[in-house]
Amino acid sequence: MLRSINTFNITRGIEVFTPYVILSIKNNFNYLCRKEIRYNKVVSLNTIVKDNMESMDFIPDTTNLEEVILKTITSNKLLFLLKLLDKEELELIKFLYLDDNGEKGYLSIYSKLKGKDYYYCTCLKKRALSKLSERKHWL
Structure with missing residues (x-):
């Protein structure tokens, strides 16, 4: 968001600032997603997190x-x-x-x-x- 504020051309008018920032944030988010997808991490609920506990162990069981x-x-x-x-x-x-x-x-x-x-x-x-x-x- 700070980058979009710094790169905004004020001569375009203040009314176009909000759409410019929103588009900038969306583009940055998409960039970050594409960057992470390259690693192809596989996440499982059976992944050991710490102390020999799986991720699944941290999900509360609501069934009686x-x-x-x-x-x-x-x-x-x-x-x-x-x-x-x-x-x-x-x-x-x-x-x-x-x-x-x-x-x-x-x-x-x-x-x-x-x-x-x-x-x-x-x-x-x-x-x-x-x-x-x-x-x-x-x-």
Whole structure:
């Protein structure tokens, strides 16, 4: 930046000073980047920095091991329980609670999509949920 101030021609006018300095800084930055690229340094997180410690050792770990284990156990239990449902019950539970886009499904929409009576769908839902709640104590 100091070099651009020293080389600026004041007779060009003060209003062109800012664009001149910005362009000068960009060009200098690009020059420095091109100069460093010539060395082709390879940087790795496994590079030993000091005291036999790798760069990776300085990155804080934000994951909580207990949470990861609980989520894994819960997921495995849920998969086991879902296998106990018949095809129609599983399809209904997936529609109502396990939708891919994260939106809650409604029983009225399910009954219209499948061409089934709404009362039948409510009974199907109750049956599936009771199966899941009865068997969750097995785990």
